[in-house]
Amino acid sequence: MLLNYRNFFMNExxxxxxxxxRICIGLILLFNYFIHYKQRYFFWHESGINIYSTGYKSLTWSLYNLNSSALFFDFIYHLGIIVTIFYLIGYKGRLFSILAYLFFYSLYVRSFHISDGGDNLLIVNMFFLLFTNNTAYFSLDSKMNNSRGKDSKDSLLYKLSVIIHNFAVLFCIIQLCIVYFFSGMYQLMGEMWQNGTALYYISQVREFSRPILDYMVNHYVGLTILFTYLSIIIKIAFPFAVINKRLKPFVVIAMILFHIGIAIGMGLLTFSLIMIVMELLLFTDQEYKKLYHFIKISFRKITITIRRKTRRLGYVSFQHKQILVFYDGWCPVCTNIKDYLYKLDYFRMLRLVSFRNSSLVQAYKLDVDELQRRMHSFSLNDPSRIHRGIDSIAQICTRIPYLWWAVPFIIIFKKMGIGGYLYDYIASKRKVIPVGNCDDLCELHH
Incomplete structure (x- = not known):
């Protein structure tokens, strides 16, 4: 048993x-910084809603306590935003995790009058996260480490960091379980929660309720009572259910829905976001990878099904818009572009043929010399109206949704009179390799 525990904590x-x-916390911190930006003096400066006396400063530590000037306050506040951005993108994770924690803690000790409870859990877990490797994925540090090569996994320092990381994550999970369990126990001891009327009384407090909660309480009494009891049961069962791999996804989804309900019904947005993102630690790397592959495969199946149905519908609807395009099959660049256009041609509106080996040239009585200078295209329903050069490019782009962005530029260049000249110049510089038509005198220039 001890060996199993050792192996568990020795692996990443x-x-x-x-x-x-880390990314979610960074976004939440930036949200708090920017959502209160215009009211920052009112909330956190000494001249704001509360006067931070000398006695209060002596009981708390904050970077904002170092100086009472508005200029210094702005400097620390904006520096906190910059630090949080570096923390979010995962640059120098160890350093900026500490700095982000210090700057957020400096605001946290001055936020007691606007706190919603979520920041209490956040500040505790951010301290534990200082000891974790939170830049292993989705960060600048991970990209730089991959380019430089990873440190030896046999070193004592690496093994020690892995053990500390695993214990720190475990402490965060335990902290989350403690919050849910004792919250459920306190609810269980409350008379309003016991008789199922707690949500009703919450809806009567205008500061902590929204019209949608009041509507639900008044129109769906039975559902309100059911949600009241379910919230108690799920919270008390949470620490025990997350141990079971089969029950864990369901209890996490239930808690996420519970906090979404709090955000919508009570308006406690940051509290709900913090509680939701903290549950992301409950899943292992293998579970995240399985979820990623499941979503990837499911998305691919759905995409293929939608493409097939819409392509079939689009092909029938736009078949009369199909055009025949003559390109130079001896030009490697032209051939590559042809293959690329076929991939983008979602509704099969292009039919590209080489004028070098196609009997269609004679059938449509086209001038081969002119074909060598410019691409030709025309609608199969109206072969008499032939588009050449830059006009053929415009015809192709209008039929491929991925290339619609290029149509305005083609029109502008054509109106300016430089579109045709630009096309002719590029076409004259193309490499022509006569496939299967070389004799001993051929010289191929690469």
Missing amino acids: RFLIGTSIL
């Missing part, structure tokens, strides 16, 4: 979860 675990959590 929860790297994807901590990396995603």
